[in-house]
Amino acid sequence: MFKIASWNVNSLRVRLPHVLDWLNTAQPDVLALQETKVTDEDFPIMDFQEIGYHAVFSGQKTYNGVATISKSPSSTVSTKLPGLDDPQKRVLATNHDDILVLNLYVPNGNAVGTEKYEYKLDWLSHLIDYTRSLVTEYPNCILLGDFNIAPTDDDVHDPAEWEGKILCSEKERAAFNDLILTGLTDCFRLFSGHTVNYSWWDYRTAAFRRNRGLRIDHILATSTLSSGCKKCWIDIDPRRLERPSDHTPVVAEFT
DNA sequence: ATGGTAGTTCAACTA
Numbered sequence: 260m261f262k263i264a265s266w267n268v269n270s271l272r273v274r275l276p277h278v279l280d281w282l283n284t285a286q287p288d289v290l291a292l293q294e295t296k297v298t299d300e301d302f303p304i305m306d307f308q309e310i311g312y313h314a315v316f317s318g319q320k321t322y323n324g325v326a327t328i329s330k331s332p333s334s335t336v337s338t339k340l341p342g343l344d345d346p347q348k349r350v351l352a353t354n355h356d357d358i359l360v361l362n363l364y365v366p367n368g369n370a371v372g373t374e375k376y377e378y379k380l381d382w383l384s385h386l387i388d389y390t391r392s393l394v395t396e397y398p399n400c401i402l403l404g405d406f407n408i409a410p411t412d413d414d415v416h417d418p419a420e421w422e423g424k425i426l427c428s429e430k431e432r433a434a435f436n437d438l439i440l441t442g443l444t445d446c447f448r449l450f451s452g453h454t455v456n457y458s459w460w461d462y463r464t465a466a467f468r469r470n471r472g473l474r475i476d477h478i479l480a481t482s483t484l485s486s487g488c489k490k491c492w493i494d495i496d497p498r499r500l501e502r503p504s505d506h507t508p509v510v511a512e513f514t
Numbered sequence: 515a516t517g518g519t520a521g522t523t524c525a526a527c528t529a
Contacts, residue, residue: 269529270521294529296522321522322529367529375528407529461529462519505520505529 260489261513262287265403265476266497267364267459267506271295271326274504275303277497278328281508283310285494288330289355290508291362293405295324302326317348325351325362325404333360340385341392349382352393358484359397361390363404368425376425379407383434390441394481402443402479405459405506408435410445414474416457426475444485446478446511447493455493459506467498478511487514 264287268274271292282290290312295302297318307314307328317338318324325348327333336352336359339345349364363386368379394400408431412418421427439445447453457472466472478491491511498507 273521294521321527369528464518502520 293364
């Protein structure tokens, strides 16, 4: 059994106690973190080592930053998208036995039509090209992270309110679909009857209390892996804690 | 149509 999870923690410094508690309880083999907002020299390696986990990371000050925590030591394959010269730390590819794990913090995009939106679409285009080569080289691939895209209206609390807006626009959804078409499966949608359907609730407007959420954090796997996916769910518990991240973990188990 | 909260950093940016 291989258990993997993704969690945008919105500052690892602030959320470290939540993350350590969650690791101790959930005991995943791999946890992909996004928005660590910590430089590599300041990364709290020891806190993870003390509870039996290794860590690799690609971080920066103030914004972005990704880290992949794992029970077995892993090696970094890449920290960038080929062909994209980008100072923003949003990508971390690592090897875990025979599985290539690509931890992603996709740009938010701010609003449709803005410069940040164009950056997001360009970033996604480079991700799709990179994924096409990865799935060729590695039969067992898992892409996971904060994709900042709700793939369909089923992933949105109020589709009418969000229609055409950032995280839900046609071009973002088309890019997500193109990514899937490289040979990936959205593991969450292998199963029906989920009790928790969203992975992110805006801090503003009391969105969590009213369950006004979106499913924008995903675990995507190549067919050799997804055919052995036994469970995939969103763990709402960390979102209920004091001073939570605005995201909560998405988890998958494979045979 | 605007602003609401949170994190980093200390005025303003990102989300």
